[in-house]
Amino acid sequence: MCLGVPGKVVEINGNVATVDFWGVRRQVLLDVVDEPVAVGDYILNHVGFAIRRIPESEIGETLALFEELLKAADQEDLMAGDVRAEIAGTREPRDDRA
Amino acid sequence: MTGPEVDRAVRELKFRDPVRARAMMAALERLTTELGRSPVSVMHVCGSHEQAIAKYGLRATFPKALNVIMGPGCPVCITDTPEVDEGVVLARQGVHIATYGDMVRVPGTSMSLADAQAEGAKVHILYSASQAVELAERLKEPVVFFATGFETTAVATAAIVLKGLPENLSILSAHKYIPPVMEIVAEMPETRVEGFLAAGHAATITGWGVFEPFVERHHLPVVVAGFEPLDILAGLVKLLELIRDRTPQVANMYPRCVSREGNLRAQEQLWKVFQPTGGRWRGIAHVPNGNLRLRDEFAHVDARRRFTIDLTTLWDCAPPALAHACICGDIMSGLSSPTDCTLFGKDCTPERPVGACMVSSEGSCKIWHQYGGHPDLGGIA
Numbered sequence: 357m358c359l360g361v362p363g364k365v366v367e368i369n370g371n372v373a374t375v376d377f378w379g380v381r382r383q384v385l386l387d388v389v390d391e392p393v394a395v396g397d398y399i400l401n402h403v404g405f406a407i408r409r410i411p412e413s414e415i416g417e418t419l420a421l422f423e424e425l426l427k428a429a430d431q432e433d434l435m436a437g438d439v440r441a442e443i444a445g446t447r448e449p450r451d452d453r454a
Numbered sequence: 455m456t457g458p459e460v461d462r463a464v465r466e467l468k469f470r471d472p473v474r475a476r477a478m479m480a481a482l483e484r485l486t487t488e489l490g491r492s493p494v495s496v497m498h499v500c501g502s503h504e505q506a507i508a509k510y511g512l513r514a515t516f517p518k519a520l521n522v523i524m525g526p527g528c529p530v531c532i533t534d535t536p537e538v539d540e541g542v543v544l545a546r547q548g549v550h551i552a553t554y555g556d557m558v559r560v561p562g563t564s565m566s567l568a569d570a571q572a573e574g575a576k577v578h579i580l581y582s583a584s585q586a587v588e589l590a591e592r593l594k595e596p597v598v599f600f601a602t603g604f605e606t607t608a609v610a611t612a613a614i615v616l617k618g619l620p621e622n623l624s625i626l627s628a629h630k631y632i633p634p635v636m637e638i639v640a641e642m643p644e645t646r647v648e649g650f651l652a653a654g655h656a657a658t659i660t661g662w663g664v665f666e667p668f669v670e671r672h673h674l675p676v677v678v679a680g681f682e683p684l685d686i687l688a689g690l691v692k693l694l695e696l697i698r699d700r701t702p703q704v705a706n707m708y709p710r711c712v713s714r715e716g717n718l719r720a721q722e723q724l725w726k727v728f729q730p731t732g733g734r735w736r737g738i739a740h741v742p743n744g745n746l747r748l749r750d751e752f753a754h755v756d757a758r759r760r761f762t763i764d765l766t767t768l769w770d771c772a773p774p775a776l777a778h779a780c781i782c783g784d785i786m787s788g789l790s791s792p793t794d795c796t797l798f799g800k801d802c803t804p805e806r807p808v809g810a811c812m813v814s815s816e817g818s819c820k821i822w823h824q825y826g827g828h829p830d831l832g833g834i835a
């Protein structure tokens with residue numbers, strides 16, 4: 357419940373960002389993140405909200421870590437399950453209600 | 455980053471590097487020897503730390519003299535029984551209850567939300583606070599969002615409240631705030647915790663500076679660490695160094711997520727909506743300032759003020775058998791381990807949980823049940 361999962365911002369519409377999580381596009385709210393987020397940035401998603409813009413220098417390591425977690429992911433893996441739940445907290449892309 | 459780039463980064467992964475892992479284990483060994491006492495007890499306050507420690511079998515690689523205790527870091531586990539009861543009573547009154555997945559199976563005094571649902575109550579699982587808003591808009595009937603979790607999750611609740619909730623949506627806040635519970639654990643006479651490993655993601659919001667007054671008061675070091683095996687090992691090495699050198703301070707070993715100030719915008723929203731208040735953490739203690747309640751300005755969305763929640767309606771329901779034998783509280787205070795519980799793995803399993811620690815993916819009993827006995831050293835050693 358306290359994981360943050362990284363994704364790449366591909367589109368921004370008001371306070372809603374469309375974010376790519378390993379090829380899956382989902383919408384994340386930008387109400388809480390404290391730095392301006394632009395297309396191309398990576399954010400950490402927690403329960404459907406971006407909580408941090410990941411500093412450029414940290415992106416590779418952060419992504420790789422989650423890639424690894426998801427790869428190990430059979431249903432039994434608790435950490436992978438938590439990563440899945442984080443992505444489930446985002447919204448299917450659609451036209452907007454900000 | 456494209457697919458192949460990610461693959462390469464994974465291969466070059468610094469925090470999975472076995473050479474570094476072994477070097478850090480050696481450092482732990484050396485540091486505990488230098489300390490010259492046994493056991494040296496440190497506590498982590500993060501369910502994800504426990505997941506990684508158990509999953510990668512790290513405990514088996516720690517020096518014998520090093521005792522890494524799991525603290526009250528599982529948000530589901532510390533949600534108090536009467537809080538679950540409030541949700542159950544509302545659900546039995548016919549109100550729609552929406553909450554995060556694991557909460558549904560957490561036992562209350564006499565039943566869980568899942569039990570209430572089996573009796574016909576309307577219980578919905580959600581993954582995001584914003585889904586509560588969507589649910590209320592769709593149903594047009596009274597919906598209560600049973601909002602649980604630490605500051606990281608409370609921020610999301612604050613954000614939807616500040617945006618304005620649909621008229622039929624209220625909040626039942628069982629949110630908790632981590633820093634005060636560390637004070638409680640540090641002051642427990644039975645626990646001899648010499649330092650804390652703090653959870654990286656909660657500190658993303660609060661910043662690591664929030665631990666400075668704690669360090670000042672208790673002269674105990676705090677290290678903010680991520681939840682990868684190497685993150686945890688590096689955090690422990692740093693923590694033991696600070697203990698050895700008697701230099702209590704806060705060290706941030708997780709700069710990719712945590713800054714000193716944290717997320718100021720999130721903090722502003724959090725404290726605009728919530729006010730800290732004393733309250734019980736399940737099985738642990740009354741924690742001054744450990745609960746987050748809605749401020750008076752938001753009374754109109756506070757389920758406790760909008761509904762009459764009569765807990766005596768549960769008195770006719772039999773309490774779950776065996777619950778009195780659950781020692782979750784002692785486990786989260788660092789006094790016992792899951793295997794000390796006579797019910798562990800026998801009468802209490804993830805399929806039929808007796809206590810909350812067997813329900814949540816971050817609960818120590820569930821984690822030990824899942825990974826215990828099968829340490830996977832291949833990943834790191």
Ligand code: SF4
Pocket residue numbers: 779780781782785792795796797798799802803807808809810811812819
């Ligand atoms: S094994 Fe079950 S009953 Fe025992 S402490 Fe853990 S959750 Fe409680």
